[in-house]
Amino acid sequence: xxxxSGPGLMVLVTAFVVAVIFAxxxxxxxxxxxxxxxxxxxxxxxxxxFSIQKAAKKAGAKLTEAQNAFTTAAGRGPSSYVDQGGTRxxxxxxxxxxVRDLKLDHSFKIVQVQIRVVEEERAKGAAANQDTINRALExxxxxxxNARDMIxxxxxxxxxxxxxxxx
Numbered sequence: 744x745x746x747x748s749g750p751g752l753m754v755l756v757t758a759f760v761v762a763v764i765f766a767x768x769x770x771x772x773x774x775x776x777x778x779x780x781x782x783x784x785x786x787x788x789x790x791x792x793f794s795i796q797k798a799a800k801k802a803g804a805k806l807t808e809a810q811n812a813f814t815t816a817a818g819r820g821p822s823s824y825v826d827q828g829g830t831r832x833x834x835x836x837x838x839x840x841x842v843r844d845l846k847l848d849h850s851f852k853i854v855q856v857q858i859r860v861v862e863e864e865r866a867k868g869a870a871a872n873q874d875t876i877n878r879a880l881e882x883x884x885x886x887x888x889n890a891r892d893m894i895x896x897x898x899x900x901x902x903x904x905x906x907x908x909x910x
Contacts, residue, residue, distance in 0.1 A: 751788065752785075752788055752789070752792060755781065755784055755785045755788050756785060758781045758784075758785075759778065759781040759782055759785045762774065762777040762778040762780075762781045763778045763781075765777075766778045843893055843894075846890075846893055847890055847893055847894070850886045850887075850889060850890040850893075851890070853882065853883075853886045854883050854886055854887065857879040857880075857882045857883045857886075858879075858883070860875065860876075860879040861876050861879045861880065864876045864879075
């Protein structure tokens with residue numbers, strides 16, 4: 744505390760003590776008015792100093808939390824692990840999972856493109872090319888089948904992936 748607010752706070756404390764001593768020695772109204780004003784400024788300075796310190800501690804905690812989240816997202820552990828009830832990494836993703844996710848993303852993009860092709864052909868009405876629509880639907884079917892095969896369990900049993908869905 745004294746590192747941040749030492750000189751200014753010490754000047755106010757000194758002014759307050761001097762004002763109280765003079766007011767008590769001379770017992771006049773001006774001395775007591777000065778003592779009250781000095782006490783007000785001392786209280787205001789203390790409030791500001793302690794508010795800034797509290798805000799700095801909160802900001803430091805948020806910065807540490809953000810740094811830990813960043814380092815965790817980058818694949819490194821947090822600098823000092825403190826469980827604050829947040830999300831924790833329990834397993835690292837393998838390269839195979841990354842590749843699978845890229846393939847699935849590509850499959851979904853293919854499906855979106857083919858849906859757009861079907862919609863454009865249907866918008867033409869009677870002039871629509873049925874072969875184009877049929878090829879697009881066939882591509883959607885093949886892509887969906889391939890994507891479903893990618894998300895089957897790795898145990899080789901052919902069963903779909905099981906687990907808990909987290910909302």
